Amino acid sequence: MARPHKRFVCQACGSVSSRWQGQCADCSEWNTIVEEAPSTAATPFQAKHNLQGGGRAIEMIGLDSEVKLPDRMTTGIAELDRAMGGGFVEASATLFAGDPGIGKSTLLLQAAARLALAGRGVAYVSGEEAADQVRLRARRLGLGAAPVRLAAATSTRDILTTLSMGPPPALLVIDSIQTMHSDLIEGAPGTVSQVRASAQELIRFAKERGTAVVLVGHVTKDGSIAGPRVLEHMVDTVLSFEGERSHQYRILRAVKNRFGGTDEIGVFAMDEEGLSEVANPSALFLTHREEGVTGATVFPALEGTRPVLVEIQALVVRLASGATPRRSVVGWDSGRLAMVLAVLEARCGLSFSSAEVYLNVAGGYRVQDPAADLAVAAALVSALSERPVPADAVAFGEIALSGEVRPVAHAALRCKEAGKLGFERALAPASVGKDAGPLRVSGFKTLGALVDHLLGRG
Structure with a gap:
C-alpha cells in the first residue's frame, strides 16, 4: 500500500505545500502552516481514466431557455434589503463579515426576528454565545417575543440533523462559521479545512432544502475576511459591515452578489435599541x-x-x-x-x-x-x-x-x-x-x- 503524502495548509491563505515551514511563501504569514489529513479525492490520472467508477450524464440547456427570477424574503429593514438587492434569496448562501463588536449579530437578530414575526420559519445557531446570552440581547432589543428557534451549537452534523427532523427553516443564521466544526475531517474549529468543510455542508443543505443560510464571518487586522479565500467563492453573496466603534453610523456593503448589484449600501446608526435605519445619510x-x-x-x-x-x-x-x-x-x-x-x-x-x-x-x-x-x-x-x-x-x-x-x-x-x-x-x-x-x-x-x-x- 502506498504511503499517504503529507499535506501542509496555511491557515491564513489556504496555500498547500508538501512540507512544513515557518513562513508561508504565498502570504508571508508566520506560524500559520498546519499539517492536515491527506485528501481522498481522485487524482487527475484516476479521474481521466475513470478508475473510481463511472459518472452520470448531465443535462445541457441553451442560453435562450426561460429563467425564473429567484424568490426573495424581505426583512422589513429597508437598508438591509437595499444592500442585498431586495432581501434574502431562497436556497442561497450569504457571508456576513465585519469587525468584532460592529453589530453583526445585532443586525441579523433583528432581521431574523422580523422574518419570524412575519410567519417565516427562522433558526438562529450561535457558536460563540450561550442561548441565554442571545435571549437577553433579544429582550434588550424588544424582540423577546419573536418565534425564533434558537440553539447554541458548534457541530455541523448536529445542526443539520436537528434541522432535518422537521420542516426546513426559511432562514438559518450561523454565528459564526469560524466556530463550526465537521467530524468528517480532522482539525480544530477555525482552521482552513474545518471552515471550508463546514461551509460546504451548510451550503449543500441550503441548496437542497431551499433555506437561505447566513454565515457570520470574522475579519483580519487588515480588514479582509478571515479563513480561506475559497469561502467567498462558495457563497452567493458577501456582505461587509463597516464602521468605527467610536462613531454612531454603520455601513453595509455588498462585496459580491450573484442575484443583484454590488453598488448599493445600507446605512445604520447604533443606539440603545439596536441598529436603526438612516434614511437620509447626508444629514x-x-x-x-x-x-x-x-x-x-x-x-x-x-x-x-x-x-x-x-x-x-x-x-x-x-x-x-x-x-x-x-x-x-x-x-x-x-x-x-x-x-x-x-x-x-x-x-x-x-x-x-x-x-x-x-x-x-x-x-x-x-x-x-x-x-x-x-x-x-x-x-x-x-x-x-x-x-x-x-x-x-x-x-x-x-x-x-x-x-x-x-x-x-x-x-x-x-x-x-x-x-x-x-x-x-x-x-x-x-x-x-x-x-x-x-x-x-x-x-x-x-x-x-x-x-x-x-x-x-x-
Missing part, C-alpha cells in the same frame, strides 16, 4: 457645520444609486525649515492625496513641501469615489490660503495629472441631493453644464482655474 454626515471655517468642503459622494453628502476637512501646518513634513489621511486613499498635492504644486504653483497636511472625512466615512479629487483640492487650497470655501457650495470632479478637471458620472443626481439640503452652487467640471439641476454651476476645465476662483484671482 448624518453634515451635522454641526459652521460657516466661515477654512479647509472644509462638502462632497456629494455616490454609493450605487444613492448620493451621500460628506464633509472633507483639510489642515495645512507650516513647519520650520529642515523639518520633515507629515501626511496623514483618514477616510481617503493616501496615494490619491499625494497625487492631488503633486498636481497642485506642479500645475498650480502652490507649495506644500514645507507643510504638514492632514485630511479627514467627517463622521468616519470612507470615500472611494474618484470624483472626490476636486473637493479635496478645494479643501487643501482653502486651508493653505486661509480662505473658506463658500458655505453654499459643493465640489466634485476628477483631476488628471495634466491638471485637467475631468467629468464624472451622475452629476445631476449629486446636485439634486445637494439641492435638497439647501446648497445652491456646485464647483464642478466645465462639462456639467445644465446637468446640475437646481444648482448654479461654476465649471472649471483645469485645476488652476479652480485655484484662481478660490483665491479671488478671477
Whole structure:
C-alpha cells in the first residue's frame, strides 16, 4: 500500500505545500502552516481514466431557455434589503463579515426576528454565545417575543440533523462559521479545512432544502475576511459591515452578489435599541457645520444609486525649515492625496513641501469615489490660503495629472441631493453644464482655474 503524502495548509491563505515551514511563501504569514489529513479525492490520472467508477450524464440547456427570477424574503429593514438587492434569496448562501463588536449579530437578530414575526420559519445557531446570552440581547432589543428557534451549537452534523427532523427553516443564521466544526475531517474549529468543510455542508443543505443560510464571518487586522479565500467563492453573496466603534453610523456593503448589484449600501446608526435605519445619510454626515471655517468642503459622494453628502476637512501646518513634513489621511486613499498635492504644486504653483497636511472625512466615512479629487483640492487650497470655501457650495470632479478637471458620472443626481439640503452652487467640471439641476454651476476645465476662483484671482 502506498504511503499517504503529507499535506501542509496555511491557515491564513489556504496555500498547500508538501512540507512544513515557518513562513508561508504565498502570504508571508508566520506560524500559520498546519499539517492536515491527506485528501481522498481522485487524482487527475484516476479521474481521466475513470478508475473510481463511472459518472452520470448531465443535462445541457441553451442560453435562450426561460429563467425564473429567484424568490426573495424581505426583512422589513429597508437598508438591509437595499444592500442585498431586495432581501434574502431562497436556497442561497450569504457571508456576513465585519469587525468584532460592529453589530453583526445585532443586525441579523433583528432581521431574523422580523422574518419570524412575519410567519417565516427562522433558526438562529450561535457558536460563540450561550442561548441565554442571545435571549437577553433579544429582550434588550424588544424582540423577546419573536418565534425564533434558537440553539447554541458548534457541530455541523448536529445542526443539520436537528434541522432535518422537521420542516426546513426559511432562514438559518450561523454565528459564526469560524466556530463550526465537521467530524468528517480532522482539525480544530477555525482552521482552513474545518471552515471550508463546514461551509460546504451548510451550503449543500441550503441548496437542497431551499433555506437561505447566513454565515457570520470574522475579519483580519487588515480588514479582509478571515479563513480561506475559497469561502467567498462558495457563497452567493458577501456582505461587509463597516464602521468605527467610536462613531454612531454603520455601513453595509455588498462585496459580491450573484442575484443583484454590488453598488448599493445600507446605512445604520447604533443606539440603545439596536441598529436603526438612516434614511437620509447626508444629514448624518453634515451635522454641526459652521460657516466661515477654512479647509472644509462638502462632497456629494455616490454609493450605487444613492448620493451621500460628506464633509472633507483639510489642515495645512507650516513647519520650520529642515523639518520633515507629515501626511496623514483618514477616510481617503493616501496615494490619491499625494497625487492631488503633486498636481497642485506642479500645475498650480502652490507649495506644500514645507507643510504638514492632514485630511479627514467627517463622521468616519470612507470615500472611494474618484470624483472626490476636486473637493479635496478645494479643501487643501482653502486651508493653505486661509480662505473658506463658500458655505453654499459643493465640489466634485476628477483631476488628471495634466491638471485637467475631468467629468464624472451622475452629476445631476449629486446636485439634486445637494439641492435638497439647501446648497445652491456646485464647483464642478466645465462639462456639467445644465446637468446640475437646481444648482448654479461654476465649471472649471483645469485645476488652476479652480485655484484662481478660490483665491479671488478671477
